[in-house]
Amino acid sequence: MMKQIGIVVHGGAGTDSEHIKKNIKxxxxxxxxxxxxxxxxLERGGKAVDAVEAAVRKLEDNPLFNSGRGSxxxxxxxxxxxxxxxxxxxxxxxxxxxxxxxxxxxTLARYIMDHTSHVLLSDHGALEFAxxxxxxxxxxxxxxxxxxxxxxxxxxxxxxxxxxxxKRVHGTVGAxxxxxxxxxxxxxxxxxTTNALAGRIGDSCIIGAGTFANNNTCAISxxxxxxxxxxxxxxxxxxxVMEYKGYDIQRACxxxxxxxxxxxxxxxxxxxxxxxxxxxxxxxxxxxxxxxKSTDLPLQVKIYK
Ligand code: ASP
Numbered sequence: 001m002m003k004q005i006g007i008v009v010h011g012g013a014g015t016d017s018e019h020i021k022k023n024i025k026x027x028x029x030x031x032x033x034x035x036x037x038x039x040x041x042l043e044r045g046g047k048a049v050d051a052v053e054a055a056v057r058k059l060e061d062n063p064l065f066n067s068g069r070g071s072x073x074x075x076x077x078x079x080x081x082x083x084x085x086x087x088x089x090x091x092x093x094x095x096x097x098x099x100x101x102x103x104x105x106x107t108l109a110r111y112i113m114d115h116t117s118h119v120l121l122s123d124h125g126a127l128e129f130a131x132x133x134x135x136x137x138x139x140x141x142x143x144x145x146x147x148x149x150x151x152x153x154x155x156x157x158x159x160x161x162x163x164x165x166x167k168r169v170h171g172t173v174g175a176x177x178x179x180x181x182x183x184x185x186x187x188x189x190x191x192x193t194t195n196a197l198a199g200r201i202g203d204s205c206i207i208g209a210g211t212f213a214n215n216n217t218c219a220i221s222x223x224x225x226x227x228x229x230x231x232x233x234x235x236x237x238x239x240x241v242m243e244y245k246g247y248d249i250q251r252a253c254x255x256x257x258x259x260x261x262x263x264x265x266x267x268x269x270x271x272x273x274x275x276x277x278x279x280x281x282x283x284x285x286x287x288x289x290x291x292x293k294s295t296d297l298p299l300q301v302k303i304y305k
Pocket of ligand 1: 225229
């Protein structure tokens with residue numbers, strides 16, 4: 001019997017900004033296009049892992065989101081990107097960190113998952129592998145948008161680290177999906193955080209923190225302050241809560257964000273889906289760009305609570 005299909009995407013959780021308010025329609029359009037891209041794969045009977053990769057690629061190509069083109073700029077004025085993908089059926093995962101010039105880091109993560117025996121490749125090794133696989137490359141200038149560079153310049157001379165942490169811009173992207181065979185998958189892609197020290201690696205490439213998928217429970221993609229997401233092992237915790245406490249996906253997401261991590265000082269947002277197609281969304285920040293569609297639910301796009 002055909003199971004329910006569904007997909008959820010996010011475009012980052014964090015504080016509101018004038019830039020978001022000014023571009024709200026474009027953000028909503030971007031989220032909608034990502035859902036449509038992934039959903040049409042699921043509708044045709046395609047795999048969850050293909051749907052999440054396609055949805056994330058769409059968002060990576062959109063300069064409004066902090067991934068691929070439009071990535072945050074580090075304290076050297078450079079873009080270093082993290083991404084990961086996990087297949088809930090095979091429990092295989094691929095991830096990449098600190099990579100430059102690769103147009104779609106999520107596809108590089110997918111290649112690592114499918115064509116190597118490793119999970120995570122970094123920096124120049126990741127770039128070399130991308131070249132070997134003939135993945136699309138772009139010059140440095142492609143990735144840096146005016147908006148992200150302005151943010152970098154604004155923040156560059158501030159020495160109040162706490163203030164900087166509070167103002168970090170989150171526009172990381174992610175997707176989770178369930179296909180007709182009851183398989184789930186998750187993918188996440190990020191340019192990291194504005195003005196981070198060069199070499200900083202966030203949660204988006206960390207399996208169990210930024211991304212996790214297991215057909216026994218759920219698929220999760222996280223966004224927010226990576227340091228807190230890594231320390232809280234957020235994505236895997238949600239799967240654990242489902243497995244050990246028997247909570248449904250929404251309750252498990254809420255429990256991990258609002259109870260288990262209620263004293264966190266970071267912004268944390270998650271999207272999740274189960275093999276049954278049920279979805280869960282939870283965040284502790286002012287806003288999380290998000291959209292979803294499933295057999296049961298029409299396409300919906302939301303930014304605020
Ligand atoms: N989680 C990402 C990171 O810390 C940032 C974000 O979600 O916007 O690298």
